[in-house]
Amino acid sequence: MSVRVRRIYEEPEPDDGLRVLVDRLWPRGLAKDAAHVDEWPKGLTPSNELRKWFHGGGSYEEFRHRYEAELDAPEAAGLLDGLRKSARKGPVTLLTASKTPEQSHASVLAELLKGKD
Template sequence: MRRIYEPPEPDDGLRVLVDRLWPRGLARDEAHVDQWPKGLTPSTELRKWYHGGGTYEEFRRRYEAELDATEAAGLLDGLRETARKGPVTLLTASKTPEESHARVLADLLKG
């Protein structure tokens, strides 16, 4: 897991953007993104709730519930399978990746 604004590293493996919106000020050819599964991202409503003052613990619980939905569950299973075969780097523009949806996804991929 890393911020998308950081330069790619040789050991990144598959680079997956896990944000619903394209990061501001970043050209697509500079991002080196291999996949952008928007169906894995938190809903707009959940994002707004969290950034409006929600707690990380409750955000995590609600986001994990969203990931149980059919489309997201299939995408998550596919990403898990890919991660079993080699390195996957989750990319986010979040200023605090450790308290973001990227952390939730990273933990779910490990577990």
């Protein structure tokens, strides 16, 4: 299963496969046609409350714990399962505007997708 995380501001690559925006808000300064996004499942993104808490100084470990709890909700769990099925068929690239993707919700999603094969 090939799942990777990239910044949405990077140029698309041929091996990106399915390009999935996993941010709740559209990235600033990026035209939708230039983003080459295939899916934008907002139900997989952290809630506004959690996002604001984390950006207000919350720890990554606590954020991760709270975000994983949000992903247990029926809508998010269904979307996560659908994304997992897509990843079994071919490469999936999770796109985020985060300046530190390795410490973001996108990396949490990638690990969850890879871990439940």
